[in-house]
Amino acid sequence: EAGVAQSPRYKIIEKRQSVAFWCNPISGHATLYWYQQILGQGPKLLIQFQNNGVVDDSQLPKDRFSAERLKGVDSTLKIQPAKLEDSAVYLCASSPTGTYTGELFFGEGSRLTVL
Amino acid sequence: AQSVAQPEDQVNVAEGNPLTVKCTYSVSGNPYLFWYVQYPNRGLQFLLKYITGDNLVKGSYGFEAEFNKSQTSFHLKKPSALVSDSALYFCAVREIFSGNTGKLIFGQGTTLQVKP
Numbered sequence: 001e002a003g004v005a006q007s008p009r010y011k012i013i014e015k016r017q018s019v020a021f022w023c024n025p026i027s028g029h030a031t032l033y034w035y036q037q038i039l040g041q042g043p044k045l046l047i048q049f050q051n052n053g054v055v056d057d058s059q060l061p062k063d064r065f066s067a068e069r070l071k072g073v074d075s076t077l078k079i080q081p082a083k084l085e086d087s088a089v090y091l092c093a094s095s096p097t098g099t100y101t102g103e104l105f106f107g108e109g110s111r112l113t114v115l
Numbered sequence: 116a117q118s119v120a121q122p123e124d125q126v127n128v129a130e131g132n133p134l135t136v137k138c139t140y141s142v143s144g145n146p147y148l149f150w151y152v153q154y155p156n157r158g159l160q161f162l163l164k165y166i167t168g169d170n171l172v173k174g175s176y177g178f179e180a181e182f183n184k185s186q187t188s189f190h191l192k193k194p195s196a197l198v199s200d201s202a203l204y205f206c207a208v209r210e211i212f213s214g215n216t217g218k219l220i221f222g223q224g225t226t227l228q229v230k231p
Contacts (some may be wrong), residue, residue: 003215004158033218042119042221043159056218091158101166103149104219106158 002026004107012113022024024073025094031055032069033104034077035091050074057073072109082114086096117142119208123223128196129230136167136191136225138206148189149219150180151204159205165189196219196229203227 005024013019030051035043046065048056060067064083069075070080079086089111093104094097120143128134140146151159163174165182172194173179180191189206202215207219 001167040223042207042223044221045218093159101147101164103161103164104159105161106151108156108158111156 003090004094004105004109006110007092008110009108010111010113012115013082014115015084016071016081018078019082019112020079021077021090021092021112023075023077023092023107025075026105029094029096029105030072030073031095033093033095034067034075035093037089037091037109039088044091046077046090079112082112084114087112116173117130117208117220119206119220119222121204121206121225123224123225125226125228125229127230131195134193134200134227134229136204136206136227138189140187140189140206140208140223142208145186145191147208148180148182148210149207150174150178150189150191151205151207153205153224162191162204192197196227198229198231201227201229227230 007022013018032049034046036046037043041079046060047067049069052069065079067077091106091109093106095102095104121140122137123150149164151163152162153159162178163172166174170182180189182189201226205224206222209219
């Protein structure tokens with residue numbers, strides 16, 4: 001079974017530039033998450049989708065971050081304009097529908113460095 | 116608000132010795148508890164979870180964890196550590212009651228160093 005795919009793995013940009021990350025979840029997983037992991041900290045949820053609807057985006061900085069999940073499959077997370085403090089690893093995860101008991105399956109992450 | 120604390124930034128243990136990585140949690144309702152491991156430049160891998168039932172849960176790679184409701188703890192353990200266990204470990208909690216989105220709240224992580 002293929003895992004969660006993310007790209008690019010690494011990205012270096014200058015502040016005020018824009019960047020986009022892509023995620024393809026495990027086939028059949030209806031729930032998709034984007035987490036931000038800053039060095040030395042645990043992952044923090046940015047946004048959660050159920051199919052193509054947003055369930056939770058309470059911690060998404062909406063003035064600069066946006067995310068979409070068209071057709072309820074793959075997803076894109078965009079940052080525009082980037083700030084120095086956005087340097088982090090962006091982790092995508094997926095899980096089957098309605099499974100509070102189930103674990104999340106994570107991709108390998110996209111590491112962003114903002115100069 | 117739910118939260119998770121991992122009081123140790125780093126745990127050092129000799130190969131072959133038992134290891135414990137500590138985790139405490141705070142939730143309003145009953146918790147679902149998880150442990151994940153992260154190797155360098157990799158995503159998080161699921162190790163084990165506590166949902167209900169037996170307080171001692173067994174997971175991948177010989178790891179186990181003990182749920183203690185009175186102490187609100189969920190410590191990760193392994194009887195005999197391997198050098199290959201060296202990694203970053205995260206404890207996470209998800210609350211169980213209606214309306215919850217099911218998101219995981221992670222601790223800040225504990226680096227485990229196993230020395231030969």
